[in-house]
Amino acid sequence: MKRTLKALVFACGAVASAFGIAAGTTPAQAQGKTITLCWAAWDPANALVELSKDFTAKTGIGMKFEFVPWTNYADRFLNELNSRGSLCDLIIGDSQWIGGAAENGQYVKLNDFFKKEGISMDDYMPATVVGYSEWPKNTPNYWALPAMGDAVGWTYRKDWFARPDVQKDFKAKYGRDLAVPKTLDELRDIAQFFQGREIDGKKVYGASIYTERGSEGITMGVSNYLYDYGFKYDDPKKPYAMDGFVNSPVAVKGLEAYKDLYKCCTPPGASNSYMSEGLDAFKSGQVALQMNFFAFFPGLYKDPNVGGDRIGFFVNPAGPAGQATQLGGQGISVVSYSKNQDEALQYIKWFSGADVQKKWWALGGYSCAKSVLNDPSFPNSAPFAKEFLQSMGMVMDFWAEPSYAQLLQAEQKRVHDYVVADKGTAKEALDGLVKDWKAIFKEEGKKF
């Protein structure tokens, strides 16, 4: 009897394990498994929580989320990756992390997986593939799936712009109609026009722009001016040769223009503003214009006080050298220290589905998939969809080198010193930046 029982138990075990292997990642087997996705704490993250319920329903894999506020996002998750932590199975990491994460073996390379699952990078907007997935840039080495397209854009108070008294005053002062600015000069005029103006008995200000010192704020802001004025990170023909590009006369002018906008047209106390401060300033009716990432625009449009008909959106205006904007957004990667890589990859496969991408956009996330963005109905699918599409066609990004954090810190210091703390001239700031960046690249063993 005992022997029969033993045999039965053994047989059951064998059958169970055989089924386990064969079933692989079927819902039945995956039930009880939970994976953790790490990202920033902001509106799109809430949309992703909602979206991911479908994944759990489909696969039986539970989802846990670790969301950290933007100001601590890089600190928290880079610490996690650098300490080889296994908290995150999936991470939606910033675009600039890709170089370091790839070279330090923190992300799983996805080429084979994409090939096996039939996921093609041709199905995504080229700028997002280069920005969020590739390292080295412009080579077919993929470390992430483009997940959240984003760029810097602008919002304005449509209701204030439409007021006859405001229109009349503006025309009298500038000799043209008050309308969405096409150039950075026009933007400055509008910001100056509103600065200190009384609207409905309340003093309002021109623009909320990025000036934050601690993480990446002022760099993400000033870049929109620098790019439009002709700033380049290096010689397109000679990588890492920065003299005459970073500190070119046009780049100096761009930096001066950003400082001018900060000095003339921002609310008092805006010396350390980033995304949330910009949102606060706009939502509380303090400013006419706001620089911010598109990711916040769905939330702003729904805002009961400043949303709906009261808000308008526009792309970063053109400067003397052209029109570009700072890339935001992130790709989704599998962390190489994760113990649940199979489930994490399953999530990526599911997330890449056309119907999921469509729903992602509908919920408030920004899909990078061409199937969504090239759909004829897309430009009219949201009041900011057309501007988003336009912005994604003209994005530029900061260095994505493994030493990006050091490069970023140097720019934060040099630019903040000049723009906010009035230290030195724009030329000195950019010359200093070239010196800092050269030292960093030299330490990295780069030749230039």
Place this chain on the structure above:
Amino acid sequence: MNDLSASSRINYQAVMVRPSVERRIRGLSDKALAWLFITPTIVLLLAINIFPLLWTIYLSFTNYRANRPNAPTIWLGTDWYQSILTDPDIWAAMQVTAHFVIWTVVIETVLGFGLAFLIDKKFRGHGIWTTIILLPMMLSPAVVGNFWTFLYQPQIGLFNYVVAFFTSGDASSFQMLGDVRLSPWAIVIVDAWMWTPYVMLICLAGLRSIPDYIYEAAEVDRASKWRQFWSITLPMALPFIMLAVLFRGIENFKMFDMVNLLTGGGPGSTTEVASITLKRAAFESWRTGYSSAFAIILFVTVFGLANIYVKALNKVKSR
């Protein structure tokens, strides 16, 4: 019956074990017994204090980066030390730190001693006042940093409003945190607000330790209150005041959290104290070797200054 016998067996075993342990301990010398008690503490100290310190010293001579553990570690000798000590940005950070330490210590000592002197006088409700005064130091620096950021807000901040009220100016005409001239003082004000009660508490202990009979003798000698203060109160409370200065000096030399929350080192680098520079190098740039060297320099500076100060303190005490 069975249960009973089991319990008696346990008791019996316990009785059997106790004398043997006692005998073993009794056999130890006093010295061995002392070692037995302090060994866990020493091991803990070595593991969490001494080993990291030695490891940091080692790393400070290398190019090690914590985010690139697979990269070869190269011995650089004193390169980092030379580069730090000749870096104008580091000296700027040290100047900012010195400004912060000196002014906070001066203000906190003067105000703290003054408050202690007042609180020491028995008056109605002095217990409640003591508690109220002590409240700021009981708050977390994170909370203090955040709410002072609101107080300093030019448009809605209470601080600006109060200043504007007394100066008849415009509340939004000045920025405590965004102005290069004002921001170094903004952080001094917040630290003084938070830590003056701490200095007061130490000074109060000093004042309460002065025996009454000394004052009574001075009264008999018809010494004025002013004379009593200079000849009795201040000299006798001086060791306590110096102790408070030492504590606050060391603490503010390492100041990070509050300044980071209030200004993040800005505007520009105006309030970038040494610890913020260190944190950026260590955990944002991941220059572990470089930041280890900087940490050692800071450690030696604080340790050296504190030692000189303690010697002075001992002299005052022995007077």
